[in-house]
Amino acid sequence: xxxxxxxxxxxxxxxxxxxxxxxxxxxxxxxxxxxxxxxxxxxxxxxxxxxxxxxxxxxxxxxxxxxxxxxxxxxxxxxxxxxxxxxxxxxxxxxxxxxxxxxxxxxxxxxxxxxxxxxxxxxxxxxxxxxxxxxxxxxxxxxxxxxxxxxxxxxxxxxxxxxxxxxxxxxxxxxxxxxxxxxxxxxxxxxxxxxxxxxxxxxxxxxxxxxxxxxxxxxxxxxxxxxxxxxxxxxxxx
Numbered sequence: 001x002x003x004x005x006x007x008x009x010x011x012x013x014x015x016x017x018x019x020x021x022x023x024x025x026x027x028x029x030x031x032x033x034x035x036x037x038x039x040x041x042x043x044x045x046x047x048x049x050x051x052x053x054x055x056x057x058x059x060x061x062x063x064x065x066x067x068x069x070x071x072x073x074x075x076x077x078x079x080x081x082x083x084x085x086x087x088x089x090x091x092x093x094x095x096x097x098x099x100x101x102x103x104x105x106x107x108x109x110x111x112x113x114x115x116x117x118x119x120x121x122x123x124x125x126x127x128x129x130x131x132x133x134x135x136x137x138x139x140x141x142x143x144x145x146x147x148x149x150x151x152x153x154x155x156x157x158x159x160x161x162x163x164x165x166x167x168x169x170x171x172x173x174x175x176x177x178x179x180x181x182x183x184x185x186x187x188x189x190x191x192x193x194x195x196x197x198x199x200x201x202x203x204x205x206x207x208x209x210x211x212x213x214x215x216x217x218x219x220x221x222x223x224x225x226x227x228x229x230x231x232x233x234x235x236x237x238x
Contacts, residue, residue: 002037003161003197003216004233005125006223007065007093010044017047021054023226028233029058035233037216040091041223045079048087063091063123066099069109069116081116091123093218095150097167101131111150118152118159125161125218126150127199128188132168141187148191161195162188163218169200171221176200182213204228207235 012020020041028035040061043051051062068078084092094117095110110126117124128147130140144164151160164184169176176198185196198210199218207217216236223229 001195001215002236003125003195004037004039004229004236005061005063005091005093005163005197005216005218006041006229007096007199007218007220008041008043008224009065009098009220011224012043012047014047014050017043017050018054020224020226021051021060024060024230025055025058027226027230028060035237037233037237039233042091042093048084048089052088061090061123063089063093063125065093065096067092067094067113067117069112081113081120081122085120085122089122091125091161092117093125093127093163095127095147097127097129097165097170101167107146107149110147114150114160115152118155118157121157121159123159123161125163125197127163127165127218129165129167129170129200135166135168140184144184144187148188151192155192155194158194160192161197161215162192163197163199164188164214165199165218171201173201175202175206178210178213181210185214202232204231204235207232208238211236211238 042063042065064084067081071082094113099105128144130143134143166176195215197216197218198214202217202219
């Protein structure tokens with residue numbers, strides 16, 4: 001199964017989310033070619049319900065960009081796994097590099113989040129990836145191995161996906177080269193038989209080039225434009 005997931009990050013108003021959903025549905029459901037992969041979007045927390053309503057009756061997933069592992073409690077500013085489940089989310093992104101490196105999330109915290117999401121039967125997209133200095137010092141596989149410790153020893157419900165996102169490629173407009181992506185994906189596949197996505201400055205051209213070595217993409221800035229995102233979805237199926 002392939003996945004193409006839009007990560008809006010901290011972008012789009014309520015009206016812009018609705019317009020995005022309307023345009024994407026028009027492109028998908030009026031297009032003669034049926035997209036076979038799983039398509040999803042992760043809006044900001046306040047607009048999850050908006051997007052669930054806007055995409056009701058479609059096959060498009062709606063997910064969250066983050067979550068906390070506790071069910072409830074005195075955790076000001078956090079959103080719990082149970083609250084997200086109550087909204088009917090289809091997936092959650094955990095461990096994105098911006099959460100790790102801007103907000104200081106540790107591997108231990110990320111492991112707790114992954115466990116909580118899987119225990120609640122929520123499709124979990126775990127992000128892993130090295131910084132530029134780590135790649136230059138040939139520590140890529142060591143870093144990825146450490147981050148993969150968040151994966152439970154036994155994965156029994158087929159609800160885990162990993163997204164390889166080299167930090168140095170995110171938002172820079174400079175995606176990793178195909179051979180760089182391939183070697184990391186093969187490394188992860190050697191440990192887990194689960195879908196592996198790529199993320200980091202993805203556009204239609206990049207998606208076409210790497211479609212044969214990965215199971216889809218986690219798309220950031222390019223996903224904000226529904227037409228660009230639609231072309232990327234198509235490209236991953238070639």
